[in-house]
Amino acid sequence: MSVPAGWEPVIGIEIHVQLATRTKMFCGCALSFGDPPNTHTCPVCLAHPGVLPVLNREAVRLAVITGLALGCAIAPRSEFHRKNYFYPDLSKAYQISQYDEPICIGGRVQVLTADGEFEVGITRAHLEEDAAKLVHAGADGRRAGAESSSVDFNRGGTPLLEIVTEPDLRTAADAGAFLRQLRSTLRGLGVSDCNMEEGSMRADANVSVRRAGTTGLGTKTELKNMNSFRFLERGIEAEIARQVEILEDGGEISQETLHFDPESGEIHSLRSKEEAHDYRYLPEPDLVDIVPDRAWVEELRAGLPEVPVDRRRRWMRDLDLNFEDAEVLAEPAELAGYFEQVAAASDAQSAANWVRGELRAQLRERGEEPWESLVTPTHLAELIGLIDDRTLSVPLAKEVLADVAASGAAPRAVIEEKGLGQISDEGELVTLVEKLIADNPGQAEQLRGGKDKLVGFFVGQAMKATGGRADPARVGELVRERSGLPPQ
Ligand SMILES: [Zn+2]
Numbered sequence: 001m002s003v004p005a006g007w008e009p010v011i012g013i014e015i016h017v018q019l020a021t022r023t024k025m026f027c028g029c030a031l032s033f034g035d036p037p038n039t040h041t042c043p044v045c046l047a048h049p050g051v052l053p054v055l056n057r058e059a060v061r062l063a064v065i066t067g068l069a070l071g072c073a074i075a076p077r078s079e080f081h082r083k084n085y086f087y088p089d090l091s092k093a094y095q096i097s098q099y100d101e102p103i104c105i106g107g108r109v110q111v112l113t114a115d116g117e118f119e120v121g122i123t124r125a126h127l128e129e130d131a132a133k134l135v136h137a138g139a140d141g142r143r144a145g146a147e148s149s150s151v152d153f154n155r156g157g158t159p160l161l162e163i164v165t166e167p168d169l170r171t172a173a174d175a176g177a178f179l180r181q182l183r184s185t186l187r188g189l190g191v192s193d194c195n196m197e198e199g200s201m202r203a204d205a206n207v208s209v210r211r212a213g214t215t216g217l218g219t220k221t222e223l224k225n226m227n228s229f230r231f232l233e234r235g236i237e238a239e240i241a242r243q244v245e246i247l248e249d250g251g252e253i254s255q256e257t258l259h260f261d262p263e264s265g266e267i268h269s270l271r272s273k274e275e276a277h278d279y280r281y282l283p284e285p286d287l288v289d290i291v292p293d294r295a296w297v298e299e300l301r302a303g304l305p306e307v308p309v310d311r312r313r314r315w316m317r318d319l320d321l322n323f324e325d326a327e328v329l330a331e332p333a334e335l336a337g338y339f340e341q342v343a344a345a346s347d348a349q350s351a352a353n354w355v356r357g358e359l360r361a362q363l364r365e366r367g368e369e370p371w372e373s374l375v376t377p378t379h380l381a382e383l384i385g386l387i388d389d390r391t392l393s394v395p396l397a398k399e400v401l402a403d404v405a406a407s408g409a410a411p412r413a414v415i416e417e418k419g420l421g422q423i424s425d426e427g428e429l430v431t432l433v434e435k436l437i438a439d440n441p442g443q444a445e446q447l448r449g450g451k452d453k454l455v456g457f458f459v460g461q462a463m464k465a466t467g468g469r470a471d472p473a474r475v476g477e478l479v480r481e482r483s484g485l486p487p488q
Helices: 057-069 172-189 229-248 294-302 308-319 323-329 333-344 348-366 377-388 394-407 411-418 426-439 441-448 454-465 472-482
Strands: 007-018 081-084 094-097 104-113 116-129 133-137 148-152 159-165 201-211 221-226 256-261 266-272
Touching: 007 172, 007 229, 057 104, 057 116, 057 159, 057 172, 057 294, 094 116, 104 172, 104 308, 172 201, 172 229, 172 308, 201 229, 221 229, 229 256, 229 266, 308 323, 308 333, 308 348, 323 333, 323 348, 333 348, 333 377, 348 377, 348 394, 377 394, 377 411, 394 411, 426 441, 426 454, 426 472, 441 454, 454 472
Parallel strands: 221 256
Antiparallel strands: 007 159, 007 201, 081 094, 104 116, 116 159, 133 148, 201 221, 256 266
């Protein structure tokens, strides 16, 4: 779906990411997903009176490395606020969050797509705690029409990082591309598993539209909690269409929070949008400010790993890989490392083709990942080399690969053992070449007339006839000799 003519959408995204710490944000309870309800709780995350929160240092570290990777400044001082509201999943009746002094400020991200790059500003990223989880009984687990609702406090107090972008996005597809790259970056940093289905990454989109060519901002709405990239893109598209229709009919957009139903494709209003003052933010008196040591921040900066998007850019530039190959191979890091070792010892494009294609296909059947398999990068590079020097045809190489995967033996050892290698018997090759010349009189005639290029034709025929087992160099020599051409 394209953008309606005459209109320009303005889109910003807010992403909540559960940080991959061992314990919760302000207590020692273990993080969990899928464990029996209310088995990871304590007086702090149940909000008993008189308890005091203690900040999780690892959550701060993960926030700082995320900020650095997104080009943000790390605030020399940031503080926590209480965001007051009542909801059954929030036993304190306030959420500890960061308000006007977030830990990460003002970053920029270059989003790499098949059609080039575009830039998205990062307004801020701040730390907060997750709410507990409401489990609705009946009505298919949805809140509307539920017979009863229970609260599972296992999730309550999970460390969250909320990342907010500038309204720099103009299409639903760009929003999807940004979010995909962000997920790959966060995973590459080890900050979160970003599993959208399990809710460890959740995205809200702020959407408004304006007349093309104007610069003011229209009234925005917020699409809540879309739990897949596809739904996010479809939800944004539906909301753009809804707003344009209202405005073209002379109506006005009201600022509200919306839900996109992926099944019906419809948008429903959840509530009118709150303003910051509705939350009565006040500084959290039980926590000290975060004042990161500058040397520590610089240490974290120096230790940032190469994230997948940087790897993709480097491969597209240095190895001449296309966007798709680079995207598929750049993560997880184990796969990227495996590919790089193969590419270093063979041709990069062949390495990409084999790792993406045949290797993964064969290993999938065995239930193995390349880096855990018996096929080492050295083995695969050797195999590619054996195709390049025409020791093996591609079908034979696939057969050899299956043996390597099963036994861990080197390709050359497999070839020797199974007798798949080159024909070493000179008499056999001579007979073969003479037969090929007799069978292809037209080409043989042109060859004798000096058309050198046809040597390759006969070599190809010989490889075909022997299932790749003829020595191409020796066949070439024999063909020249038998056709009266001078040796090369
Ligand atoms: Zn706890």
